[in-house]
Amino acid sequence: MLINETLKQVLYEHLYHTKNCNIEGVLKTVHQSSPAYSQTKQALENLFSHFEINTEILEFNYIGKDENFAYGRAKQKITKISGPEFVDCINDQIFIFKLQNKKWKIWTLAALETKPII
Numbered sequence: 001m002l003i004n005e006t007l008k009q010v011l012y013e014h015l016y017h018t019k020n021c022n023i024e025g026v027l028k029t030v031h032q033s034s035p036a037y038s039q040t041k042q043a044l045e046n047l048f049s050h051f052e053i054n055t056e057i058l059e060f061n062y063i064g065k066d067e068n069f070a071y072g073r074a075k076q077k078i079t080k081i082s083g084p085e086f087v088d089c090i091n092d093q094i095f096i097f098k099l100q101n102k103k104w105k106i107w108t109l110a111a112l113e114t115k116p117i118i
Contacts, residue, residue, distance in 0.1 A: 075091065
């Protein structure tokens with residue numbers, strides 16, 4: 001499988017488990033040594049205790065890779081299914097991936113822009 005398809009698949013798996021409020025499943029897509037790992041777990045616990053959300057990838061573009069990391073840019077739509085007040089939005093993010101046991105995992109991300117859906 002080409003690296004761009006592999007990275008996209010990791011992201012789809014990540015969002016699939018997010019939609020299903022499956023913290024363990026989401027964390028399987030995050031690199032265990034990532035500084036964001038424990039923050040991600042805490043954020044998901046908080047999110048899933050208050051909301052049920054839908055997420056979908058609108059666009060994914062492979063940027064490139066070096067000897068340690070791979071990079072992709074994604075636009076994802078996030079909408080609330082249930083829970084308190086929430087602004088549906090489209091997030092534009094750079095995802096950074098790193099190999100763990102020969103599998104690409106999310107290392108971290110950088111949020112570029114968040115646009116509310118009105």
